[in-house]
Amino acid sequence: xxxxxxxxxxxxxxxxxxxxxxxxxxxxxxxxxxxxxxxxxxxxxxxxxxxxxxxxxxxxxxxxxxxxxxxxxxxxxxxxxxxxxxxxxxxxxxxxxxxxxxxxxxxxxxxxxxxxxxxxxxxxxxxxxxxxxxxxxxxxxxxxxxxxxxxxxxxxxxxxxxxxxxxxxxxxxxxxxxxxxxxxxxxxxxxxxxxxxxxxxxxxxxxxxxxxxxxxxxxxxxxxxxxxxxxxxxxxxxxxxxxxxxxxxxxxxxxxxxxxxx
Amino acid sequence: xxxxxxxxxxxxxxxxxxxxxxxxxxxxxxxxxxxxxxxxxxxxxxxxxxxxxxxxxxxxxxxxxxxxxxxxxxxxxxxxxxxxxxxxxxxxxxxxxxxxxxxxxxxxxxxxxxxxxxxxxxxxxxxxxxxxxxxxxxxxxxxxxxxxxxxxxxxxxxxxxxxxxxxxxxxxxxxxxxxxxxxxxxxxxxxxxxxxxxxxxxxxxxxxxxxxxxxxxxxxxxxxx
Amino acid sequence: xxxxxxxxxxxxxxxxxxxxxxxxxxxxxxxxxxxxxxxxxxxxxxxxxxxxxxxxxxxxxxxxxxxxxxxxxxxxxxxxxxxxxxxxxxxxxxxxxxxxxxxxxxxxxxxxxxxxxxxxxxxxxxxxxxxxxxxxxxxxxxxxxxxxxxxxxxxxxxxxxxxxxxxxxxxxxxxxxxxxxxxxxxxxxxxxxxxxxxxxxxxxxxxxxxxxxxxxxxxxxxxxxxxxxxxxxxx
Numbered sequence: 001x002x003x004x005x006x007x008x009x010x011x012x013x014x015x016x017x018x019x020x021x022x023x024x025x026x027x028x029x030x031x032x033x034x035x036x037x038x039x040x041x042x043x044x045x046x047x048x049x050x051x052x053x054x055x056x057x058x059x060x061x062x063x064x065x066x067x068x069x070x071x072x073x074x075x076x077x078x079x080x081x082x083x084x085x086x087x088x089x090x091x092x093x094x095x096x097x098x099x100x101x102x103x104x105x106x107x108x109x110x111x112x113x114x115x116x117x118x119x120x121x122x123x124x125x126x127x128x129x130x131x132x133x134x135x136x137x138x139x140x141x142x143x144x145x146x147x148x149x150x151x152x153x154x155x156x157x158x159x160x161x162x163x164x165x166x167x168x169x170x171x172x173x174x175x176x177x178x179x180x181x182x183x184x185x186x187x188x189x190x191x192x193x194x195x196x197x198x199x200x201x202x203x204x205x206x207x208x209x210x211x212x213x214x215x216x217x218x219x220x221x222x223x224x225x226x227x228x229x230x231x232x233x234x235x236x237x238x239x240x241x242x243x244x245x246x247x248x249x250x251x252x253x254x255x256x257x258x259x260x261x262x
Numbered sequence: 263x264x265x266x267x268x269x270x271x272x273x274x275x276x277x278x279x280x281x282x283x284x285x286x287x288x289x290x291x292x293x294x295x296x297x298x299x300x301x302x303x304x305x306x307x308x309x310x311x312x313x314x315x316x317x318x319x320x321x322x323x324x325x326x327x328x329x330x331x332x333x334x335x336x337x338x339x340x341x342x343x344x345x346x347x348x349x350x351x352x353x354x355x356x357x358x359x360x361x362x363x364x365x366x367x368x369x370x371x372x373x374x375x376x377x378x379x380x381x382x383x384x385x386x387x388x389x390x391x392x393x394x395x396x397x398x399x400x401x402x403x404x405x406x407x408x409x410x411x412x413x414x415x416x417x418x419x420x421x422x423x424x425x426x427x428x429x430x431x432x433x434x435x436x437x438x439x440x441x442x443x444x445x446x447x448x449x450x451x452x453x454x455x456x457x458x459x460x461x462x463x464x465x466x467x468x469x470x471x472x473x474x475x476x477x478x479x480x481x482x483x484x485x486x487x
Numbered sequence: 488x489x490x491x492x493x494x495x496x497x498x499x500x501x502x503x504x505x506x507x508x509x510x511x512x513x514x515x516x517x518x519x520x521x522x523x524x525x526x527x528x529x530x531x532x533x534x535x536x537x538x539x540x541x542x543x544x545x546x547x548x549x550x551x552x553x554x555x556x557x558x559x560x561x562x563x564x565x566x567x568x569x570x571x572x573x574x575x576x577x578x579x580x581x582x583x584x585x586x587x588x589x590x591x592x593x594x595x596x597x598x599x600x601x602x603x604x605x606x607x608x609x610x611x612x613x614x615x616x617x618x619x620x621x622x623x624x625x626x627x628x629x630x631x632x633x634x635x636x637x638x639x640x641x642x643x644x645x646x647x648x649x650x651x652x653x654x655x656x657x658x659x660x661x662x663x664x665x666x667x668x669x670x671x672x673x674x675x676x677x678x679x680x681x682x683x684x685x686x687x688x689x690x691x692x693x694x695x696x697x698x699x700x701x702x703x704x705x706x707x708x709x710x711x712x713x714x715x716x717x718x719x720x721x722x
Contacts, residue, residue, distance in 0.1 A: 147664055148652070148665060151661055176668070317585040343586070352577060352578060357513075357517040357518060358514060365506075366507075
């Protein structure tokens with residue numbers, strides 16, 4: 001246990017993170033690209049038509065993975081936030097603030113695809129459906145985390161405040177969802193849901209591929225953002241200069257530029 | 263290097279930082295009961311940051327920092343309970359009377375019920391204890407603030423510009439209060455631009471600690487506190 | 488740390504809570520304008536609603552209770568900033584955070600004082616708003632009860648929000664952006680109760696849920712706010 005703890009701590013130290021995150025990021029992006037192509041081809045071309053909804057059902061291959069990601073990323077932020085506050089691990093703070101824009105992006109994607117699906121199905125872009133409405137509230141929770149982080153001039157203090165807000169939000173999300181559901185049944189009763197009918201295997205596998213692809217995209221994007229934020233926060237430290245050594249030497253070699261000795 | 267338990271504050275290689283940059287060269291000191299440490303240094307060198315850091319209001323880096331022989335950060339709460347801060351912010355509510363403000367802080371600092379009139383007299387605020395703080399002058403506010411230093415008999419005083427806004431008798435009052443605190447076995451850490459009157463009782467007991475600005479270098483990150 | 492079970496701990500807790508409550512209430516009552524401004528604001532919002540909907544009584548009756556309630560809520564949201572702003576400006580917040588004493592009872596005292604003065608003073612606007620918006624007196628009990636509960640819940644939610652933003656000088660807007668989404672359950676259940684009362688349905692379920700959410704905030708928010716205040720240290 002102790003050895004594992006030590007190992008994890010070393011893995012999270014800024015220079016080590018910089019070293020291992022680069023290859024992981026590239027692999028995640030490449031795999032995400034390949035799997036997305038396969039999944040979309042399978043879903044949009046190969047999968048048979050839904051007997052109830054026709055072609056419109058195909059939007060689930062984007063909508064459902066995005067919706068699942070929008071929720072799981074918030075949980076991920078809260079877990080990282082808790083780790084950041086309890087053990088004061090810097091990389092966890094960075095993960096919280098870097099995951100927020102990605103989560104917000106997935107939430108927007110969920111909302112947009114949900115609305116596009118709603119137009120032919122319900123005849124309107126927006127209905128006050130419980131899921132759609134709680135998704136909108138979730139978007140505002142993400143925006144709150146992002147806005148709070150950006151309001152702090154001290155990046156670390158901002159990241160810690162954002163961590164607290166993410167934890168509070170994750171406690172609140174089930175309550176919000178339940179209250180919205182209560183409200184929606186009160187006003188209009190049950191509606192058709194996007195994933196109501198049972199799926200045939202030929203419809204299911206592209207969905208699973210898209211699930212994995214969305215997670216890999218999240219991982220790659222998170223690592224990319226974390227690397228940029230880390231360099232920003234640690235700029236001037238010895239390891240950053242070492243890590244970026246090639247780049248600075250290239251820059252100083254350019255003609256017309258005065259070389260700066262650090 | 264372990265300091266004796268009677269040492270009130272013992273610091274080794276203490277650095278204050280702002281935005282990830284070290285402010286001053288690492289300092290080490292031992293503060294014994296009855297001692298006053300006088301922090302010197304130019305504006306912006308981090309005197310106030312050092313005091314705030316000792317209170318737990320800002321980040322400090324150190325090799326070791328012990329309060330009454332107990333190492334920080336484990337002893338943080340104990341240190342906070344036995345440390346009092348005199349800052350340029352009065353922490354007095356301007357709409358309430360002096361006595362009402364005092365009573366709130368006396369309860370917080372677990373001080374026995376106070377006699378406001380008596381306390382006002384010792385601080386040169388005769389008859390002002392029922393006036394709202396807003397009606398006091400800056401110097402009178404400072405005198406009212408001095409009362410908070412004594413509540414709960416803290417072992418360590420951190421004084422940020424204790425003589426600011428005070429007249430001659432006010433300065434004498436602060437010097438007398440510090441002397442009484444030191445005589446009772448307390449210790450104090452003070453920043454000030456004001457010069458101590460040479461030959462005053464306080465000047466003889468004061469040790470100077472000069473803060474020098476750090477060369478531009480980032481401090482290595484500590485994974486914890 | 489003293490053990491949480493000892494009688495000394497409980498009496499110390501009560502002592503701190505009551506001391507903070509009295510200290511805070513005194514300040515709020517000394518500044519009556521801070522209590523009156525939100526009332527004026529709420530009445531103005533109701534007036535805007537009247538202008539927006541039009542003077543026909545049948546149209547107004549449909550939205551009036553919701554409009555009234557939203558006016559009261561917005562007024563509460565706007566005054567939330569006042570929970571900590573003076574403590575930050577005069578150094579009380581630093582002195583409290585650095586005191587090494589129990590912060591939670593003090594936060595309870597602050598939130599309760601805010602609720603009693605800032606929140607409940609808005610009830611004074613209720614009769615005027617009801618007359619303006621042509622709301623029947625039979626709705627008064629449920630309006631009063633839901634507002635009392637919701638303003639209690641918001642006072643505690645505001646404790647977290649203003650603890651997060653007090654050192655930023657970012658103002659009420661950021662606070663609203665953080666707190667409004669978190670307040671959705673409170674809003675849904677209170678407006679649900681009002682709608683049910685308006686339609687003559689049973690209000691038991693929404694009032695029960697509203698009380699449950701408020702209770703949860705009452706228990707958890709001071710702990711969270713304490714966490715926020717000790718995290719905000721070190722800028």
